[in-house]
Amino acid sequence: MDTDNDGPSHPYTSSNTVPPGYFSASFERLIRENEMADWASAFTLFDTLETFFDARIDLIQRALTEHRGRLRIKAEEAMNKMKTPAGEDLAENLDREMQKFRIKVQQRLTKLSSTWHSTKVVQTREKVSFFFGVMSVFFSALMFGMAPEWVHIAYTLQALYLLPLRAYRYKKRDWHYFLFDMCYYANILNFLFLWVFPSSAPLWVACYCLSHGTLASAVITWRNSLVFHDSDKVTSLFIHVYPPFTFTVIRHFYPGAEQRFPALLEVPHMSPLYAISLSGFLYLIWQMLYWKFVLVNRRKKIESGQRATSFLYLLNAKKSIIGSFLSKVPQKHREAAFMGGQLLYSILTELPAVFVLYDSPFWSNAFLLVIFSVSVWNGGGFYIEVFGRKFEKELEALRKELAEATARSGRSSPNGATGMMTDDEEPISPQLSPRRKPEPLVAPITEDKKTQ
Numbered sequence: 001m002d003t004d005n006d007g008p009s010h011p012y013t014s015s016n017t018v019p020p021g022y023f024s025a026s027f028e029r030l031i032r033e034n035e036m037a038d039w040a041s042a043f044t045l046f047d048t049l050e051t052f053f054d055a056r057i058d059l060i061q062r063a064l065t066e067h068r069g070r071l072r073i074k075a076e077e078a079m080n081k082m083k084t085p086a087g088e089d090l091a092e093n094l095d096r097e098m099q100k101f102r103i104k105v106q107q108r109l110t111k112l113s114s115t116w117h118s119t120k121v122v123q124t125r126e127k128v129s130f131f132f133g134v135m136s137v138f139f140s141a142l143m144f145g146m147a148p149e150w151v152h153i154a155y156t157l158q159a160l161y162l163l164p165l166r167a168y169r170y171k172k173r174d175w176h177y178f179l180f181d182m183c184y185y186a187n188i189l190n191f192l193f194l195w196v197f198p199s200s201a202p203l204w205v206a207c208y209c210l211s212h213g214t215l216a217s218a219v220i221t222w223r224n225s226l227v228f229h230d231s232d233k234v235t236s237l238f239i240h241v242y243p244p245f246t247f248t249v250i251r252h253f254y255p256g257a258e259q260r261f262p263a264l265l266e267v268p269h270m271s272p273l274y275a276i277s278l279s280g281f282l283y284l285i286w287q288m289l290y291w292k293f294v295l296v297n298r299r300k301k302i303e304s305g306q307r308a309t310s311f312l313y314l315l316n317a318k319k320s321i322i323g324s325f326l327s328k329v330p331q332k333h334r335e336a337a338f339m340g341g342q343l344l345y346s347i348l349t350e351l352p353a354v355f356v357l358y359d360s361p362f363w364s365n366a367f368l369l370v371i372f373s374v375s376v377w378n379g380g381g382f383y384i385e386v387f388g389r390k391f392e393k394e395l396e397a398l399r400k401e402l403a404e405a406t407a408r409s410g411r412s413s414p415n416g417a418t419g420m421m422t423d424d425e426e427p428i429s430p431q432l433s434p435r436r437k438p439e440p441l442v443a444p445i446t447e448d449k450k451t452q
Helices: 025-033 036-041 045-081 085-146 148-172 176-180 182-195 201-221 231-253 272-296 299-303 310-315 321-328 331-355 361-411 414-418
Strands: none
Touching (some): 085 148, 085 361, 148 176, 148 231, 176 182, 176 272, 182 231, 182 272, 201 272, 201 331, 272 299, 310 321, 310 331, 321 331
């Protein structure tokens, strides 16, 4: 059973379900005015966000400059009226408070600016990932129709880039125990067949079954998503979709495939018992190695929380079927139940490949279309729900910071320090004004936006 769900957001949290979110009025208006189909010729979403934030940062700076000027004028007027030593001391204290306030405001603006510039760097990286992700799908479709003999080469070249990059990132996050999962083991077997043992019929059978079984079904089971701007999600989808795509092309659409891969001559038809037994045997080899080197040799690190594994990830996914089942099994039998469930899952998902897909080009294409469509659907849900909700939370956090800064400026104003305010004076803090309410920087959130 494969557990690579686009990389864990945290080893003890589940990402199987996405809670309902909401959008701000400005974001909904943006969607209405720019339909998704027209975005290719209009501004990208990231450019829109950049324009949105730049405009508001400029408004914030202007408001703070104007506010600081009003404070300075009031302070000078107060100092001119104060001739006594006590009044001079009060003026000095007020000047110190104003200086502290200016320093705090400047620090906040500097922090906000640095965060935004770092976001621009992330934005550039995501645009590059988006570009190569889209081009990979495009060229894969071209190769399928025009040069199917290049598909296994494209599979290898992309893996040489994506898999080492994933290993590096997972190692930095202490997620590298996820690299011992079944999906990586199956991909290694695939490359051994493609480039080292193309004449091995047993390896061909095992690779075909595992690719169309455990790997392909993981797209549906673990909600792999086609999210082009996220290189981690692109890598996860590549690991699970490209192997069945490659072996489908070799089996049904590669002209003269028997010359490049002689193993195909020995397997004109798939023997169900032989295929399931062979792939099950290789699966058990991986399972024993995983149990010995991860669950036994690294048990102390896992139990201390220093490392995360697929077993712990699924066990803490309470809302999933597997997590709910494992939580009901006695603790001393959980690992055995987990490994037994993985083996059963692997066998069941290989049955379509053994009985239908190996002999039918039509159903093989339909199978690939289904799993790819699921990834596209999941990716659309990510963009609409998760990304929109993240945007809304960032705006809400910015609004709270500005409200706190405005409240502090009101408490440190000259009138607040002396406890005096004349009837003809406007309050310095908009939040303390009884005459008018400030216009919010973010549209108010109504209840119908909080729920779907």
